[in-house]
Amino acid sequence: xxxxxxxxxxxxxxxxxxxxxxxVYKRYSYPFLIPVLTSTTIIIIVLSVFHIPYESYMVGxxxxxxxxxxxxxxLAYPLYKQRRFLLDHLLPIGGGVLVGASSGMVSVALLAKxxxxxxxxxxxxxxKSLTTPVAIEVAKGLGGNPSLAxxxxxxxxxxxxxxxxxxxxxxxxxxxxGRGIALxxxxxxxxxxxxxxxxxxxxSMSSVTMALCAIIGSVLGPIVAxxxx
Numbered sequence: 001x002x003x004x005x006x007x008x009x010x011x012x013x014x015x016x017x018x019x020x021x022x023x024v025y026k027r028y029s030y031p032f033l034i035p036v037l038t039s040t041t042i043i044i045i046v047l048s049v050f051h052i053p054y055e056s057y058m059v060g061x062x063x064x065x066x067x068x069x070x071x072x073x074x075l076a077y078p079l080y081k082q083r084r085f086l087l088d089h090l091l092p093i094g095g096g097v098l099v100g101a102s103s104g105m106v107s108v109a110l111l112a113k114x115x116x117x118x119x120x121x122x123x124x125x126x127x128k129s130l131t132t133p134v135a136i137e138v139a140k141g142l143g144g145n146p147s148l149a150x151x152x153x154x155x156x157x158x159x160x161x162x163x164x165x166x167x168x169x170x171x172x173x174x175x176x177x178g179r180g181i182a183l184x185x186x187x188x189x190x191x192x193x194x195x196x197x198x199x200x201x202x203x204s205m206s207s208v209t210m211a212l213c214a215i216i217g218s219v220l221g222p223i224v225a226x227x228x229x
Contacts, residue, residue, distance in 0.1 A: 014043065021137075089139055109122065123143050124145045124152060128153055129185065135150070160191050184208070186215050192206040
């Protein structure tokens with residue numbers, strides 16, 4: 001199959017799967033039906049049924065992946081709209097980001113050490129709560145596997161977005177500020193997408209938290225690895 005038609009086919013598959021998943025989620029808003037999870041499942045099933053190798057899918061998938069960076073930068077707009085709110089709540093935001101970033105990395109390091117996980121896998125999972133481009137670079141710098149880092153990021157993002165509503169309800173977290181910081185620090189871009197359901201303030205807080213966690217995590221990653229592993 002020629003490259004151009006193959007790329008177009010894979011892009012259409014991804015877009016159609018996501019739109020279908022988003023439509024289902026809009027009608028049945030259960031946490032486990034978040035579009036990123038259901039659309040991924042649909043794509044995996046299609047690739048398996050038609051015996052399409054991953055390399056063939058990525059001929060088109062790479063073009064969608066290339067949009068990840070610009071989409072993160074685009075989060076600056078809601079951040080700008082909420083700049084006054086951010087300045088008024090600088091202390092809780094800064095504290096929440098620091099606690100979220102450090103606890104995510106330290107918990108992984110401690111669990112990896114407790115269960116005797118090999119060094120490469122441990123280094124790959126430490127940046128699991130950072131946004132994908134940053135997690136890949138941090139994993140590389142620590143001597144981990146970038147591909148495993150992406151898997152860790154996806155699992156953290158999906159799991160966090162699924163369990164967040166239950167945790168918010170259990171702990172009575174009603175503040176858009178608290179919800180945004182929690183989702184942004186634990187579940188990066190996927191959590192930010194979930195935060196949009198709680199309003200613009202929560203979405204803005206999640207986006208700024210995700211960005212700050214990426215910066216802090218780049219510094220904390222080597223420190224956590226050196227101290228605990």
